Amino acid sequence: MILIAFLVQTLRIAIPYLFAASGGVVSERSGLIAIGLEGYMLGGAFCAALASYYSGSAWVGLAGAMAGGVALALLYAVTVIRFRADQVVVGIAINLLVIGVTRFFLRLAFHSSANSPRVPGFGAEQSGTGVVALAHNPLVWLGLVSVAFVSWQLYRTPFGLRIRAVGEHPAAATSVGIRVAKIRYLSAALSGMLAALGGAYLALDQHQFSAEMTAGRGFIALAAIIFGRWDPFRAALACLLFAAAETLQIQLQGAQLIPSQFVEMIPYVLTIVALAGVVGRAVPPAALGKVAD
């Protein structure tokens, strides 16, 4: 029983990571650094709450989130591809932009500086946090499917082959007739859409949007991508690992074995260790962050 509770909570925490990490893998494998995941998630959460509130339907909320995520990702893609801006700079700016925009429109739409009113979510209202409620949330299933979908798409479809080609060697890809910019725009759009669904999960699960509610989850997803060495399944395992650590910390909170701050550090420390290459170096896609000519 304790084990089931543990697994359920781990999955609940992992779902937003799974969405964002799957999206981030696509973006990074195409050569676009995914620092903006945090912003896409937060934007997605806000658009989900907004659309769900005004339509009364969580499904419309999902559509709103996807639209918002794609819009943000395309803003990023246009500035770094068309205008050749630095990816890291624009990625960070997107995160700052979304924090400001969501807070601004929170005041404009809901006259509050902290959170939205209650919005419709999925499933019965008081179904709790158990396994049944989890299984009734379509976003949980969608999150799991997104990992499989991205993996299948990257390794089993011509489009995925192109994504990997433009991420490793854009000049070679161009020479065989692949339009690098087009592939990257599509990859960015997909990453924004998936990450935004992760944000939508947060907002719809809590039945409201609150300012900066993603609280660094986009960066945990980024850590999972690197720790999973840019592979969708390994990144998903990293997401589950990080989520399990968080769950453990929450469930052991009464015991005070380890201070919560040290559990918070786990994903980041593991990622630094992975990058430093103590156990099997994490090597990024060759053209990651570079301007394509």
Added chain:
Amino acid sequence: MSASSSSTADTTTSHRVVTLAGAAARRAAIEEAVLPAIVALLVAAIVGDILILSFGQNPGTVYRLLLEGTWGNAYGLGQVLYKATTLTLTGLAVAVGLRAGLFNIGAEGQLAAGGFAAAMVGLILPSGLSALVTLPVYLVAAAIGGGVVGGIPGVLKAKFGAHEVITTIMLNFVVLALLNYFVAAHMRVADSLHTAEIHAGALPPLSAFISGFHGSAANVVIFVAILAAVVTGWFLFRTRRGFELRATGLQPQAAEYGGVDVRGVWWRAMALSGALAGVGGLNFVLGYKHYYEDAFASGAGFLGIAVAIVGRNHPLGVVLAALVFATMSQGGLAVNAVVPKQMVDVLQAVVIIAVAASVPEVRRMLRRGR
């Protein structure tokens, strides 16, 4: 006409051509630095208009309020100078990194670590000391605190090739969580997230010299920031180490071929970058509050990235950009009664994106025009 005189004429002409070329190059460099900033401010003004109109307010009124609340009175100006002090130091930190070809995203954590280290020293020092004695001690402590946090990603890059963008981002979270633990678990004053007050050699506020600044947070650390900008400029453009640093940033392979210890430059540049950001921590901790407070950095490290980008990694540009961003931050508070202060967060992000996007464009335009 003798051969010698004609050759003299030749050298004079060619000399003048060189000077003209130099002047043209300088003018082009200035255009290249200024045009993106103008484009960015125009784009920001348009976005600002849209946001203000969407809130049903008059853009002219809001912008006037913004300027009156910042440069229009001594208190507002003091607040702008206070905010610009931290931003100058974090901006310089990021700029030094970028000059070496390294992207330091960790200024936020380095700023916090510098402030924390200085606070720890301050809590130990006897309370009777004068600021003249304590300021150098605090400076060293803050520089070491930030320098260690900045140096770690530098060493990881030099030794293992770990990309500094990711390691500095990740280290931010580690450092902030660690400092939060120290403060929350061991040294906080009850019902707060800050340490006890530091009595050793308080750094005087600017209002001690100019009474008009009374009530504002501006303090003598501003002189540290100005000095840091001057010294950084001297170091980058007038010393061998600075030249090696810039050479590494332009083309590491070529620098290596020219005899530069590129890996050494990497970790030293990151340590220096972290130290600059760390010194920024003095402004809040010892110049303003006289205690370390958890999460005091609150984005000033990340804004340092914006300041460096908009200031084009030049110390003078960094100081100017820091003033612009500080004006926006303080201006947000001045207009908050009319439009949400988050408007300026949006505008700051818009400025960053617009500058980042227009720099390569302007460069290509100017090249085509020649």
